[in-house]
Amino acid sequence: MSDFQTPAQQIGPSKKTGAGTWKIERLTSVLLVPLTLWALFGVTQFAGGGYEAATAWLREPLNAGLLLLTLAISLWHMVLGMNVVIEDYVHGTLGRLLLLLNALAGWALFIAGAGAIAAVFLGHDFGV
Amino acid sequence: MSNDPAGEASNARRSGVKPPVRPLSPHLQIWRWHVTMLGSILSRVTGIALYVGAFAVVAWLVALALGGTWYECFVAYAASPLGLLVWLGFSASGFYHLAAGVRHTIWDLGAGLTPPKANLLTHLSIWFAVIATVAFWAWLFLSGKVVL
Numbered sequence: 394m395s396d397f398q399t400p401a402q403q404i405g406p407s408k409k410t411g412a413g414t415w416k417i418e419r420l421t422s423v424l425l426v427p428l429t430l431w432a433l434f435g436v437t438q439f440a441g442g443g444y445e446a447a448t449a450w451l452r453e454p455l456n457a458g459l460l461l462l463t464l465a466i467s468l469w470h471m472v473l474g475m476n477v478v479i480e481d482y483v484h485g486t487l488g489r490l491l492l493l494l495n496a497l498a499g500w501a502l503f504i505a506g507a508g509a510i511a512a513v514f515l516g517h518d519f520g521v
Numbered sequence: 522m523s524n525d526p527a528g529e530a531s532n533a534r535r536s537g538v539k540p541p542v543r544p545l546s547p548h549l550q551i552w553r554w555h556v557t558m559l560g561s562i563l564s565r566v567t568g569i570a571l572y573v574g575a576f577a578v579v580a581w582l583v584a585l586a587l588g589g590t591w592y593e594c595f596v597a598y599a600a601s602p603l604g605l606l607v608w609l610g611f612s613a614s615g616f617y618h619l620a621a622g623v624r625h626t627i628w629d630l631g632a633g634l635t636p637p638k639a640n641l642l643t644h645l646s647i648w649f650a651v652i653a654t655v656a657f658w659a660w661l662f663l664s665g666k667v668v669l
Contacts, residue, residue, distance in 0.1 A: 419626065419629060422622045422625070422626065423622075423626060425619070425622070426619060426622065426623065429615060429619055430619075433612070433615075433657065437660070437661065437664075437666065440661060440666040440667060441665065441666035441667055441668075442666075443592075443593075443596070444585070444588075444589045444592040444593065447585055447592070448585060451585065464578075464579075467575065468575065471568075471571065471572050471575060474568045474572070475568075475569070475572055478565065478568075478569065502575055502576065502579045505579050505582070505583055506578070506579040506582050506583075508586070509579070509582035509583045509585060509586035510582060510586075512586040513582075513585055513586050517586070518588065519586065519587050519588060520588075521587050521588060521590075521591065
C-alpha cells in the first residue's frame with residue numbers, strides 16, 4: 394500500500410494562491426446568501442412597475458449600494474466558479490485563453506453594471 | 522485528464538527515476554447513482570446558467586441607465602413568454618445554487634458528511650429550490666406584478 398502513497402513532502406497547502414482562492418470562494422458564497430435573498434425581495438418591489446418604478450427603486454441609496462455590492466460579489470464568485478469549470482474540462486492554450494476571456498467578461502460586466510447603477514443613481518441622462 | 526496531481530511523473534522524468542504505477546480511481550461508470558452526485562452536477566449546471574443570466578441582469582441595468590425608450594424595449598423582451606421562461610430558469614438556478622452553497626458550507630465545516638445526512642441535505646436543497654421557485658412565481662403572478 395505504501396507504494397501508492399504520495400510522499401508527504403509533495404502534499405500540503407498550496408504555496409501559491411490556492412488557499413486564498415478557496416477562502417474567497419467560501420467568503421463570497423456566504424456573503425451572497427443574504428445579498429441574493431435581498432435582491433429577490435428587491436425585484437418584487439419594482440416588478441411590473443415599468444421604468445418609473447425601477448429607477449425610483451434604484452435611486453434609493455441603500456438599494457443602489459446593496460445592488461452594487463451584490464453585483465461585485467456575484468461577479469467575483471461567478472468568475473472563480475467558471476475558472477474551476479474551465480480548468481476541469483479545457484487544458485492547454487485554449488484553456489488559458491478561456492480563463493483570460495472569463496476574467497475579461499467579469500470585468501466587462503462589472504464596469505457596465507456598476508456604471509449603469511451609478512448613472513441611474515445620479516440621474517444622468519444619456520439622451521438616447 | 523492527468524492521473525498525476527502531485528506532478529510525480531514530471532519530477533521522476535527530471536530525476537531519471539521511473540514513477541510508480543498507481544491504481545486509477547474509479548470513474549463515472551463504476552459508481553452507483555446517488556443523489557449527492559445529482560446535487561453536485563446540478564450545482565455546476567445552475568452555476569453556469571447563472572453566469573449566462575448575469576449578462577441579462579447587466580443588460581437590464583444598462584437599459585435602465587439608457588432611459589425609458591430602451592427600458593421599454595428591454596422589458597418587451599424580458600416580459601415576453603420566452604423572456605419569463607428565461608427568468609424562471611434564472612430564479613430556479615439561483616434558488617438551487619443558493620441552497621447548494623449552504624449545503625456545501627455545512628460540509629466545509631465538517632458536518633453532515635455521513636451518507637444518510639449528506640443525502641438528506643441534498644434532498645433538502647433540491648426541494649427548497651422547487652418550493653421557493655414555485656412560491657416566488659406564484660406570488661409574482663397572484664399579486665399581478667407579472668402577467669402572461
